[in-house]
Amino acid sequence: MDFSIPEELETIRRSVREFVENEVFPREEIIEEEDRIPEELIEGARQLGLFGTSIPEQYGGLGLNMVGKCIVGQELGRGHAGFSGYLGAHTGIGTSGLVMAGSGAIKEKYLPAMAEGKKIGAFALTEPGAGSDAAALKTSAVKKGDRWILNGVKHFITNGPIADVVTTMAVTDPSRGARGISAFVVEKDFPGFRVGKIEKKMGLRGSYTSEIIFEDCEVPEENLLGKENEGFxxxxxxxxxxxxxxxxxxxxxxxxxxxxxxxxxxxxxxxxxxxxxxxxxxxxxxxxxxxxxxxxxxxxxxxxxxxxxxxxxxxxxxxxxxxxxxxxxxxxxxxxxxxxxxxxxxxxxxxxxxxxxxxxxxxxxxxxxxxxxxxxxxxxxxx
Ligand SMILES: Cc1cc2nc3c(=O)[nH]c(=O)nc-3n(C[C@H](O)[C@H](O)[C@H](O)COP(=O)(O)OP(=O)(O)OC[C@H]3O[C@@H](n4cnc5c(N)ncnc54)[C@H](O)[C@@H]3O)c2cc1C
Incomplete structure (x- = not known):
């Protein structure tokens, strides 16, 4: 059994460690006091490719495997949790659905900008009535012509107020329970998309958590992520x-x-x-x-x-x-x-x-x- 870290990954690990020690540590108080991630940290993360750890190289990401992402995650975890949570929600739950289940067109359209950190990702599953029992969600998606019309409220969504691209779960067949849920890629600029209440939290300063409200939100049919009713x-x-x-x-x-x-x-x-x-x-x-x-x-x-x-x-x-x-x-x-x-x-x-x-x-x-x-x-x- 070989527990050593491959040389290429070790180089990435060292540069993330230096970034955390030289750039994140000195700014932790600013994040805490001002509840924001300083722009120069976001820029530094961009330079290191940290917005694209999960994204294949062909779309501009680092294309790391899971071991690689965990090695990077361990280093980021030493720094401010609001910053690593913001990055983690983008690279993890905010991006991996598109990588895993996205069509070629979805990948081409969204992943390059997400890899650069120019578009931020989020993941919207939880609702006021559907937390641990996530399959109880009520947000609906009804097909009308070449669009899906989404209605409902998601809450506690990490990166909610700043996300450009939200992987969203909605009910497409209410008679089938968890087997009637589909996943959608929803842009913040789609008509009917709105950010609701922004939560005040115990911690994770710099990482924003909010409601996302869909009011007859129009999602083009090609933004169905994976197959209909297989979203859960x-x-x-x-x-x-x-x-x-x-x-x-x-x-x-x-x-x-x-x-x-x-x-x-x-x-x-x-x-x-x-x-x-x-x-x-x-x-x-x-x-x-x-x-x-x-x-x-x-x-x-x-x-x-x-x-x-x-x-x-x-x-x-x-x-x-x-x-x-x-x-x-x-x-x-x-x-x-x-x-x-x-x-x-x-x-x-x-x-x-x-x-x-x-x-x-x-x-x-x-x-x-x-x-x-x-x-x-x-x-x-x-x-
Ligand atoms: C800061 C923050 C960020 C978040 N980010 C996201 C996000 O980006 N996207 C997203 O979709 N969601 C997000 N969430 C939602 C999060 O995943 C849920 O809060 C979590 O799954 C718990 O759901 P709940 O809060 O409704 O608690 P509840 O489900 O109401 O649970 C309350 C308590 O009951 C317990 N409980 C419930 N059912 C059972 C059972 N059957 N047996 C034993 N105990 C049980 C729970 O363990 C818990 O202790 C976030 C939440 C927070 C607080």
Whole structure:
């Protein structure tokens, strides 16, 4: 078994690490205080091709496989979660449906601009009445001539207020439940598309989350993504591949928390010695590193399976569940090691702790991941 990173990927990893350390770290306070991603960071990400990690080279992307995307995701995860969440929603759930299920015409039309970061992607599945039970969605799509007419409200959509291209799930045959849902590529400029309420959140500053409202929104028939009534399967595939990417970002966040905690524990002295001299602190650090490495291994194993075309429904759910829960525990211990300073906005720990909380909720809650894992076990056994 070979765990080494191929040279070409290692070069990309190093340049993303430098970008995060030299460009993202110094701007984290601006993102936090002003709730916006500075234009020079967006430009820097463009230069590195970070808007096109999921997009094949023929459409101007980096064409990375899933292992490659996870290596990049780990590095971005060390930086500000609002910035990596904005990029992650674009490159992951915002783009992968077009890559996976888009016709040649859809790919030609949208992917080059999305790879350059000139058009931003989003993914709209969740509705006020359809969260964990995503198949209960009510947004409808009715065919009229050469257009689909969409009506309904999506909420909690990452990049909603700034997205140009939204992969949208809507009911095309209400009599068929999940098998009556189709996916559409909807542009923000289509008549009847509107951004609704923009949410105020606990964290993820710089990453915007909003309603998207469709009022007789006209979508050309060629913007049906994949086959009619097969959109829910596409949505599940998009979410499954997104889960490995999110796992990778969580591993990156854990790494940052460990680096900061190790440094603080060596510098902070109480009772006449650095706090790291206490076994209680050492054991917290030991558990943080052990769990992080286990999450890293699971994430990369799942990514490796994605690249081999394996069925990864259970693996993706396990990765999302484990990596996000590990991040929660690592963030909690990082605050503890920092004592009162861990609670102060002066250090990044407080922010990372808040930002970590969402990972156990979005892209399917921990409870939903356990339902998926158990469902797969009951259906397919364990081998
Ligand atoms: C910041 C943010 C960004 C988001 N971005 C996007 C996006 O880009 N696109 C998108 O489509 N969606 C997005 N979402 C939506 C997100 O995926 C949902 O919030 C999530 O799936 C949970 O749905 P819900 O909020 O309706 O919670 P609910 O489904 O109402 O769940 C509430 C609680 O009940 C539990 N629960 C529900 N059913 C069961 C069950 N059967 N067994 C046990 N427990 C259960 C849940 O686990 C949870 O603890 C985002 C959400 C947030 C907060």
């Amino acid at each position: 399967i596409t949505a599940l595939k998009i979410l499954a591949s997104g889960r490995a990417g999110l796992g990778a970002r969580c591993v990156g966040a854990c790494q940052r928390l460990i680096e900061l905690s190790l440094r603080y524990a060596k510098e902070r002295a109480q009772f006449g010695k650095p706090i790291i001299a206490n076994q209680a602190i050492q054991w917290m650090l030991a558990d943080m590193v052990t769990e992080t490495e286990a999450a890293r291994a699971l994430t990369l194993q799942t990514a490796w399976k994605v690249d081999r075309g394996a069925d990864i429904i259970r693996d993706a759910a396990m990765t999302k569940l484990f990596a996000t829960e590990v991040l929660g525990r690592v963030a909690d211990r990082a605050v503890q090691i920092h004592g009162g300073m861990g609670y102060m906005k002066e250090l990044p720990i407080e922010r990372i702790y808040r930002d970590a909380r969402i990972t156990r909720i979005y892209e399917g809650t921990s409870e939903v991941q356990r339902m998926v894992i158990a469902g797969q076990l009951m259906k397919k056994g364990y081998n």
